Amino acid sequence: MAIESYLWQGSHAVAQGALKAGVNYFAGYPITPSTEVAEFMAYALPSRDGIFIQMEDEIASIASLIGASLAGAKAITATSGPGFSLMQEGLGYAIMAEVPLVIVDVMRGGPSTGLPTKPTQADVMQAKWGTHGDHPIIALCPASVKESYYLMVKAVNLSERFRTPVIFLTDETIAHMRERVQIDVDEKLYIEPRIEPKDPRNYKTFQPDERLVPHQAKFGTGFRTVVTALYHDESGFQNTSAEVAERFNKRLVDKVEKYIDEFYETEEYNLENSELVFVSYGASHRTVLQVLNDSKNPKWGFLRLVTIWPFHDKLVKEKLKKAKVIVVPELNMGQMVKEIQRLFGDTKKIVSVNRWDGELITPDQLRKVAEQA
Amino acid sequence: MREQILKYFKQDKLPHVFCPGCGNGEVMHAMAQAIDELGWDPTQILIVGGIGCSSRIATYTIFDSLHTLHGRPVAFAVGAKLANPNLKVIIVSGDGDASSIGGNHLIHAARRNMDLTLFIVNNYTYGMTGGQYSPTTPLGSFTTTSPCGHVEEPFSITDLLVGAGAPFVARTGTLYFNELVKLMKLALAKNGFAAIDIFTQCPTNYGRNNRLGKPIDLIKTQASILVPKEKYDLLEPGDRVGKFARGVIQDVEKPTFLDHYRACILSTRKAVHHE
Known part of the structure; x- marks a missing residue:
């Protein structure tokens, strides 16, 4: 195919990027100014054998993303500041349980209900420290509609590479703006595969590889996967010993921050x-x-x-x-x-x-x- | 029987953390027996727990297990089921987990008719945090947060679920073990949202705070609280106070979320994407 011109809205570029990256699960809750992402996915996913569901709230949205991702889906949601606040609980879970997913946060005026239809960049620190405890965060921020597309592919890829949630931190201006985008939609882009364990006999859900990332088997593949966000040993069983807590939290942060040059x-x-x-x-x-x-x-x-x-x-x-x-x-x-x-x-x-x-x-x-x- | 049940548990992790006399062991046993009698492939079962004593049941099984956040197991389960509809998804949750902090997820999963099985282990208290009152704590009961006696009416989780549209709703107690196994088999085999409200005993907190005696005495109180549905239906409204129907409360057939969704896919396939 060839490069063609499109007049895309930023939110639609995000959604297109997600589809390009292989996203097949979207759960969300309506909130201005992010709703266009959900609406696009509601239209696009069913015909691609994907799942779109509007959950009862943002807490449920991210919870269902985690379940879907662990069952093998590539899952994303889209929200804005107040909804992102509600997702902080699930975000922490996904970090701790090492679950790939992407949260698109279209920043609006805050605090609280604030300025729903107007732009700010006031969630920068919420993205970093919104969920409790010491944890790594990857957050990406686009400055154009075209970049929203490519950066969303990267966001999904990084979530798979590091088995951690990635925050796609955009704002009302970039997400609602329409720009001419010259792009080859059939262009072959690198899509990060999810590495799957091969042998169920010696399988431990949270055994890290040499890059400090564990490769959990998808639910339903016969590996007896054990997932919890309590501190756990490599088998996935809860363990509250000081030694396990010290080692686990260190690895969790190191697996991202030691490899920062990569991304x-x-x-x-x-x-x-x-x-x-x-x-x-x-x-x-x-x-x-x-x-x-x-x-x-x-x-x-x-x-x-x-x-x-x-x-x-x-x-x-x-x-x-x-x-x-x-x-x-x-x-x-x-x-x-x-x-x-x-x-x-x-x-x-x-x-x-x-x-x-x-x-x-x-x-x-x-x-x-x-x-x- | 023992071997038949034990094979579903991580034997190196036993004995479990539950207190002597706790009902969680009976629920674990009944669940394993029901699964065994149904002959299900263990590799296709996902068990999801929330936070609380009973939610820990999930982590002792040999199935794929997902120990989630307080109140959220149903929402996690929704995602897993939709991403892999072949999974048999079982949720084990407590009364606080399912009907207080998780109440919103509970009613919407029932309304959407998600094909999930939910066992609510209802001991009328928050056991893990030391015995505070929950939405099912009886009026007048003593808990650590109702030292003068509880001032709220409990709610009937089965009434809530029937109202929300769940196609299969049942209730029983640990006193009725064989009925529990039978109802679990029905719930597991149900195509759609199926929930059982399982009355159980917490001797360490609820029983002790209310001076209800030994665990066995606490279990026996279920005989005066749980009334077979046919008899319960005949009671005058005034005689129903403090009593709950047991048995199958609702069992109807209706399309699940995925049934509707697949029909929607067929119709959208015909639409043209604007890309």
């Missing part, structure tokens, strides 16, 4: 020559693009975080080493900027540019801050 993604522009660097992600990155396009300042550049979590201290530090001023535009009161401050302390001038009123940061607003910085 960590950024986009950059003019970092070599820039005294001022915008560090951005998602919708606020679009403002950065406009500012750079308008100003043509040869000493300005950007570093865009595509992988939001885990944060790659070493790589970000290296990328930003030449910058004298770092400007961090965010549609929140300053969440990601704290990671940058943590890295550099007082050694660089760090400027946080924020809006949380449901409107985008305008190019004018951002340019003026940069000029005065």
Whole structure:
């Protein structure tokens, strides 16, 4: 086939990406501004022998995703801040029980019911620390409709590769925006297979491989799979000993963070020559693009975080080493900027540019801050 | 009989954690016996538990087992069943797990007629956390959170499920072991949502707090609470207070969620995708 042009909405690009990645199970609960993902999947999945179900709430949605994934499905849901809060319980379970799935969080204005129809980027820290306990999180953040498609494929792939839930952190602007997307929908993309154990005799549900990832057999394949989110030994049976807890939690975090170079993604522009660097992600990155396009300042550049979590201290530090001023535009009161401050302390001038009123940061607003910085 | 039952359990994990006199052992036994008598392939069974004493039953079996979150086993089970309809999915849950924190999932799985079997081990209390009151704790009972006697009416889980549209609903107690096995076989074989409200004893917490004597004395109280359905139906409303019908409460045939869904697939296949 060939590259063709489509006018896609961001939410539909997410859904198309999910289907491309082999997603065959969607459970969700209606919530603005994420509902378009569910509506697309409700239309697309039945004819592909997949399952779409609108559950009774978000708690049930993620619970059913976990059951489906363990039975062999590739499962996703889509929600927004308040629903994402309800899913934190299931998110923690999926991390602990090492269940692949993807949660699409279309960020809207919060806290609480907040600004349902307007964009923010205020769930950055909810994605990282919303569920209790020490745990790894992979969160990806697209800045365009086209990227939403490819990044969703990557999100599903990473959830399978690491056997952990992945957060697809998009926002009202990117998800509701329609853009021309030039794409070959039949293009062959890498799809991460789910590794399955071969021998039921020596099978232990949570025995990790050399990359620290266990390969659980699907339910119904004769392996006697044992799954719990209590601390457990490799057989999957609950175990509350200090030794097991210490070792298990360490592996859980290490299996993702030790392999961060494998999947960590950024986009950059003019970092070599820039005294001022915008560090951005998602919708606020679009403002950065406009500012750079308008100003043509040869000493300005950007570093865009595509992988939001885990944060790659070493790589970000290296990328930003030449910058004298770092400007961090965010549609929140300053969440990601704290990671940058943590890295550099007082050694660089760090400027946080924020809006949380449901409107985008305008190019004018951002340019003026940069000029005065 | 012992060998026939033991083969369904992880013998290296026995004895289980349940207190002496607890009814969970009888429920485990009855369930294994029912499965054995049905001759089901153990590799095609998934057993799902929530959080609470009885939910731990799942982890002792040799089936694929999924020990979930408090109140959520039904929602986990929905996903597993839809992803692999060949699985025989059994949920073991407690009264608090199923009807309090999990009440929403319970009624919607019943309404949707998900093809799941649910055994609610109803000991009228939260045993694992030390004996607090649950939605089925009788009015006036003493628990650690109702030290002056419970001030709420309990609810009938079977009435709730009938109202929600479950095609198979039954109730019995650990006092009636043979009936329990018989009802479990009916529930397991049912095509659709099938639930049994199983009255059972918690001597350590509920029994002790209410000075009900030894475990056997506690089990015997079921004889005055549980009335065969045919007799219960004939009781005057005033005489039904504090009593519950036992036996098959509802047994009707209706299409399951997947029956409807498959019909929907056939019709959508004809539609054109906008891609």
